[in-house]
Amino acid sequence: MRLSFYKYRIVRIVGLVILGESMLFPSPSHSSPLLAQYSLPTSTTLLNQGLQAIQAGKIPDAIVAFQQATHLDPNLAAAHYNLGLALRQTGKLKPAADAFYQATQADPKFAPAFANLGGTLLEGSNLQQASDYLERAIEIDPKLGFAHYNLGLVRQQQQNWDRAIASFKKAIEYSKNAPEPPYHLGISYLQQGQVNQARDAFLQAIKINPKYPEAHYKLGTIWFNQGKLTEALAAFRNSAEANANYPNAYYGAGLVFMQQQQYAEATQVLAYAKDLYNIQGNSQWAKNAEELWQQAQNLNYQPR
Numbered sequence: 001m002r003l004s005f006y007k008y009r010i011v012r013i014v015g016l017v018i019l020g021e022s023m024l025f026p027s028p029s030h031s032s033p034l035l036a037q038y039s040l041p042t043s044t045t046l047l048n049q050g051l052q053a054i055q056a057g058k059i060p061d062a063i064v065a066f067q068q069a070t071h072l073d074p075n076l077a078a079a080h081y082n083l084g085l086a087l088r089q090t091g092k093l094k095p096a097a098d099a100f101y102q103a104t105q106a107d108p109k110f111a112p113a114f115a116n117l118g119g120t121l122l123e124g125s126n127l128q129q130a131s132d133y134l135e136r137a138i139e140i141d142p143k144l145g146f147a148h149y150n151l152g153l154v155r156q157q158q159q160n161w162d163r164a165i166a167s168f169k170k171a172i173e174y175s176k177n178a179p180e181p182p183y184h185l186g187i188s189y190l191q192q193g194q195v196n197q198a199r200d201a202f203l204q205a206i207k208i209n210p211k212y213p214e215a216h217y218k219l220g221t222i223w224f225n226q227g228k229l230t231e232a233l234a235a236f237r238n239s240a241e242a243n244a245n246y247p248n249a250y251y252g253a254g255l256v257f258m259q260q261q262q263y264a265e266a267t268q269v270l271a272y273a274k275d276l277y278n279i280q281g282n283s284q285w286a287k288n289a290e291e292l293w294q295q296a297q298n299l300n301y302q303p304r
Helices: 043-055 059-072 077-089 093-106 111-123 127-140 145-157 161-174 180-191 195-208 213-225 229-242 247-259 263-279 283-300
Strands: none
Touching: 043 059, 043 077, 059 077, 059 093, 077 093, 077 111, 093 111, 111 127, 111 145, 127 145, 145 161, 145 180, 161 180, 180 195, 180 213, 195 213, 213 229, 213 247, 229 247, 247 263, 247 283, 263 283
């Protein structure tokens, strides 16, 4: 019996957009503000209050402080920028994009603001504008790794695989400790049928972050489709160990067990995958897992 991941294809998971390096850094075009020394708040003291609130994990308080800072000084790019980061952290994409845009207006050379504006627009599926702002960020700072990464994601969604690969390679060059660029480089290589290059990229992502479930899973699919079932099962197990709630890992292990005619083991992991898909609201893949689980159940009770 031959099962294939091309028949039971898992929709690829798009990685999170990497945002600004830290919410604790104001715009480099402004000197670091001093702590409040006045009875009446100034824009810089409010900016400091917002940064302190971020450190304390009080995002709503930080948003209020940053907003007040921008009202007092509309040209304080750091306040707009940190407001955008805080709003993005709460999932408010349009207000975040507006804040990043205001930061670029206050400081037209503020590359991270352009990059985060592009990243936020990407998450809102506004690909053309996202591309324009990300390219502007790279024009200002050609070594801004997360701008190259986000631009790679744009090109990936546009299915422009060659340019996506070029962007991810640049991101790897300038963000050496980030596992997401090599992971998405591997995804792009797979789309072009360059399996060996994809394998190497996933291994690079895993070397940077050994607890990267999606990278282990993708590596497992490569081994599976090459008939290397032992290696595939190990990769799927690593994926599950990295994230016990990642259903694809159990589904992949189920396919390996089906190939090995270990139907009892297949039923166990497929049942777990089915339950996780249901919990996570993925009804289509819960149905796929249930169908394969039923197949494993039937084969398990047949004489061999």
